Amino acid sequence: MCDTCGCNVTHSNAHLVTDKGKLARTEDGRQAITVLQNLLTENDRQAVHNRQHFDKQSILAINLMSSPGAGKTALLEATIDGLADEFSIAVIEGDLETENDAQRIRDKGVPALQISTGSACHLDAHMVHDALHHLDLNGVDIVFIENVGNLVCPASFDLGQHRNITLLSVTEGDDKPAKYPVMFRAADLILLTKSDLLEVIDDFDPQQAEHYVRQLASEAPVLQLAARRKIDIDSWLDWLRDEVMAQRERRINNLSLRPNIQPEGAALHSADKYHHDDHDHHHQHTHSHRHSPS
Amino acid sequence: MHELAICQALIEQVEDLARDNHAVSVETIWLQVGPLSGAEIPLLEHAYPLAAAGSIAENANLVIDTMPVRVHCKKCGEESEASTNRLICAVCGDYHTKLISGDEMVLSKLEFDK
Incomplete structure (x- = not known):
């Protein structure tokens, strides 16, 4: 997946991408892919x-x-x-x-x-x-x-x-x-x-x-x-x-430093822990309306 | 109101992924957003149609999973639920905790027609 979308794979999220980044088909024939990518990847x-x-x-x-x-x-x-x-x-x-x-x-x-x-x-x-x-x-x-x-x-x-x-x-x-x-x-x-x-x-x-x-x-x-x-x-x-x-x-020493708190690591870690592809979520969903083409 | 900027970044990612997967339309976009991400879910929902207009995801459903705020205590080792401005351990009360969920702002899944 990361070869195609260019997302930022780090040591903290690589296991997610390799474990869950596989393609899967839903019952109605549509294709679904698990992405698990920070929304601000381009900024990051x-x-x-x-x-x-x-x-x-x-x-x-x-x-x-x-x-x-x-x-x-x-x-x-x-x-x-x-x-x-x-x-x-x-x-x-x-x-x-x-x-x-x-x-x-x-x-x-x-x-x-x-x-x-x-x-x-x-x-x-x-x-x-x-x-x-x-x-x-x-x-x-x-x-x-x-x-x-x-x-x-x-x-x-x-x-x-x-x-x-x-x-x-x-x-x-x-x-x-x-x-x-x-x-x-x-x-x-x-x-x-x-x-x-x-x-x-x-x-x-x-x-x-x-x-x-x-x-x-x-x-x-x-x-x-x-x-x-x-x-x-x-x-x-x-x-x-x-x-x-x-x-x-x-x-x-050829090292770098990011600020203390970075959402990415915790985000992807918890994504692994709390997100299930079978949609048996224990947390709340909100759905937007499907909007017609303008 | 940086939610529009976030939605514009989202649409760029979705368009790249759709192109790479030869999709003709995007049906559903799943996000995971935690209360500590700094993004407000209602504002994301309002900004999304503006960002999506004219894109391959123009008619997509946006489904946002609100992620729970949870911490792992470095002192007692327990995991517990917390609130956005009280991230202390619910078991022992110590503040040396690590957030393990609640600051997500993640595109988790995409469903599309080919």
């Missing part, structure tokens, strides 16, 4: 390609996600101020409209490419690939991809990054991880931003936010900082330094 393939770009040049790629206004660009500005002497940084900015964020980064002397997504609510691997070809990555140590401000859609698209970071500003409410579990599960690191406002905000409890993160079975570190006033940013900068070193090590 492009993401693998992007990751190879990064790995080849020993670049650490970081995907920043949050709701709009949580302080992703302010975090980048503070990070550039803190690390510009140590590392070469480049930034890909995703927004629906304007060059404003890219301009803020360029004002810091760092190359930035703005992707204007129009109405698209997330970046995908193809957009990032196009952007990479417009950025000079020579000698770059870290590429930050600032995703579109949105706590929903960006979590579903692998861009080729090594790490996902989710920002939660203290003005948003400490129960955001419970409300947006897909996003917060995807994080390798969670930053509670604008922490200098905690003294005037009485309904955000950082421990409660962390509690909700743990309820998602996440072991991601949770750090607090206030980027604009550069309060408590040292732990974040240290985390980044460690990650850059780890990426260089991986390069030497």
Whole structure:
């Protein structure tokens, strides 16, 4: 099957494809094939390609996600101020409209490419690939991809990054991880931003936010900082330094890294376990209407 | 609303598979979608006809299996049912669990006429 459809066979799903990828005929003579292929296979393939770009040049790629206004660009500005002497940084900015964020980064002397997504609510691997070809990555140590401000859609698209970071500003409410579990599960690191406002905000409890993160079975570190006033940013900068070193090590050992949570492995594993071709499902079906040709 | 993008990716895959299998029409498409995939099933169902219009799957039935959220506990080794924002072990209460079902977004099966 994979020779014809080109789907991405990995060590975690190969057994499924070989065990179940056989052709079968139904009673009414129609042909049915078992596919078991991630819906975003094409995006994922492009993401693998992007990751190879990064790995080849020993670049650490970081995907920043949050709701709009949580302080992703302010975090980048503070990070550039803190690390510009140590590392070469480049930034890909995703927004629906304007060059404003890219301009803020360029004002810091760092190359930035703005992707204007129009109405698209997330970046995908193809957009990032196009952007990479417009950025000079020579000698770059870290590429930050600032995703579109949105706590929903960006979590579903692998861009080729090594790490996902989710920002939660203290003005948003400490129960955001419970409300947006897909996003917060995807994080390798969670930053509670604008922490200098905690003294005037009485309904955000950082421990409660962390509690909700743990309820998602996440072991991601949770750090607090206030980027604009550069309060408590040292732990974040240290985390980044460690990650850059780890990426260089991986390069030497010819290894790569995907973000902590990847749906594919669990998806195909559970597909093996819970899907039965005899349609004796113990889970719920929903059927769409058959629609007439337009 | 990224469900339209997901449906467009689905239709591309279905068209490739249909072509490779010399199908004349696609009858049924089965998906497996878990609540932790980030895709909403009702939105997928609404977006599907838009993505499928004019394709070989234009008249296909879309059947979506909602996958259960289940975790395997790294501490006690048990498997248990969980909810989307509470992925802790139902047996021992530990949060060191691994999701074994619930984040699927998979094209599982296709049925077509040749």
